Amino acid sequence: MxxxxxxxxxxxxxxxxxxxxxxxxxxxxxxxxxxxxxxxxxxxxxxxxxxxxxxxxxxxxxxxxxxxxxxxxxxxxxxxxxxxxxxxxxxxxxxxxxxxxxxxxxxxxxxxxxxxxxxxxxxxxxxxxxxxxxxxxxxxxxxxxxxxxxxxxxxxxxxxxxxxxxxxxxxxTLPQRELGAGYAEVIKYGILGDRAFFDWCEDNGAKVMAGDREAQEYAVTESVKAKARIVAEDERETTGTRALLNLGHTFGHALEAQTGFSDRLLHGEGVALGMVLSARYSARKAYISQDDAARVTAAISSAGLPSEIAALGLNCSGDALAAHMLHDKKMDAGTLPFILLRDIGEAFVDKQVELSDVSTFLGEQLQAH
Structure with a gap:
């Protein structure tokens, strides 16, 4: 234990x-x-x-x-x-x-x-x-x-x-899809703050998904340790540290809202897509390379998780997705902070993001790939 x-x-x-x-x-x-x-x-x-x-x-x-x-x-x-x-x-x-x-x-x-x-x-x-x-x-x-x-x-x-x-x-006892939804939150800890754990996820994600007990125990334990460290430092999300746990969630919640918070898109699947979008938007802003964004996408896709919002067939605009973000509980003084990446394993809070630019980006993603 x-x-x-x-x-x-x-x-x-x-x-x-x-x-x-x-x-x-x-x-x-x-x-x-x-x-x-x-x-x-x-x-x-x-x-x-x-x-x-x-x-x-x-x-x-x-x-x-x-x-x-x-x-x-x-x-x-x-x-x-x-x-x-x-x-x-x-x-x-x-x-x-x-x-x-x-x-x-x-x-x-x-x-x-x-x-x-x-x-x-x-x-x-x-x-x-x-x-x-x-x-x-x-x-x-x-x-x-x-x-x-x-x-x-x-x-x-x-x-x-x-x-x-x-x-x-x-x-x-979990359906494979539910297991994958949870794995999205596992790999999140590597992407936001632990490059070595991300590397481990790249190598062992298939084992976790296949039911390997040793890999599952390591994945759960390391994730809990990461969450515990962040919560101890910033319990009520007032210093910005705990906000890093929202990596993928702002994009993901918008996708969940567009799909009616239904089984069409599970929460973890929304987070997985949100992390792909966060990585790609970080590359768009030149914070990380396109290669690193592609690596994040590949790690998520290789675990059987969705990695392209175009595949959802949402039949909506980037403006519609961005509009959902206006109801995000992380709105502060009329601005919405985004969790973006300076590197794989180094997330940060960006409070200077223009929602109009996010809307344009999302419109491009809906049509891409």
């Missing part, structure tokens, strides 16, 4: 990476589960595989697991589902000192974390991420949110979990 501590002022927590963690969840959580009744929020897809082992572990330890099983997908990150979750938690008599278990991918983690943040002005929760994307990104760092009609993740809170258990066994 690898254990990484997310060091925050007065409230550090562990991220444990190993197989068999869900089957041992009661022991792993230990005294954090202080009452007999344990609320668990999950979705129907995850419940098919992991509700039974989690329930057995909790029951064997004398707990009474209570499950709320939601519909899978981004549609559950809504006001209506949040209300349902809150009413359920209150009916279960969850107290401020209790911990809610979030068993699932990023949607369940974000929704459960936000519910925990606002229930009785804040109670505890434990992340049990069951997708690669959630294990390496959304379960660590305390960002919680729901979506609204105005855009993705615009209503939320910073609320850190008390523990994260990343069970590698869950990766074997």
């Amino acid at each position: 690898s254990v990484t501590r997310v060091e925050l002022a007065g409230r550090s927590y562990e991220v444990r990476v190993d197989g068999g963690l869900l089957a041992d969840v009661a022991n792993q959580c230990g005294p954090l589960l202080r009452k007999k009744r344990v609320p668990v929020i999950t979705d129907a897809n995850v419940a098919k595989h992991w509700q039974e082992p989690v329930a057995k572990s909790l029951e064997a330890a004398g707990h009474e697991p209570r499950f709320l099983v939601l519909d899978p997908g981004e549609g559950s990150k809504s006001w209506a589902v949040l209300e349902r979750v809150m009413d359920w938690l209150l009916a279960e008599e969850v107290e401020r000192g209790d911990h809610i278990l979030a068993l699932g991918g990023g949607v369940i983690g974000d929704l459960t974390g936000f519910a925990a943040a606002i229930l009785k002005r804040g109670c505890g929760f434990i992340q049990l991420p069951t997708t690669l994307l959630a294990q390496v990104d959304s379960s660590v760092g305390g960002k919680t949110a729901i979506n609204t009609s105005a855009g993705k993740n615009l209503v939320g809170a910073f609320h850190q979990p008390s523990l994260v258990l990343a069970d590698l066994d869950t990766l074997s």
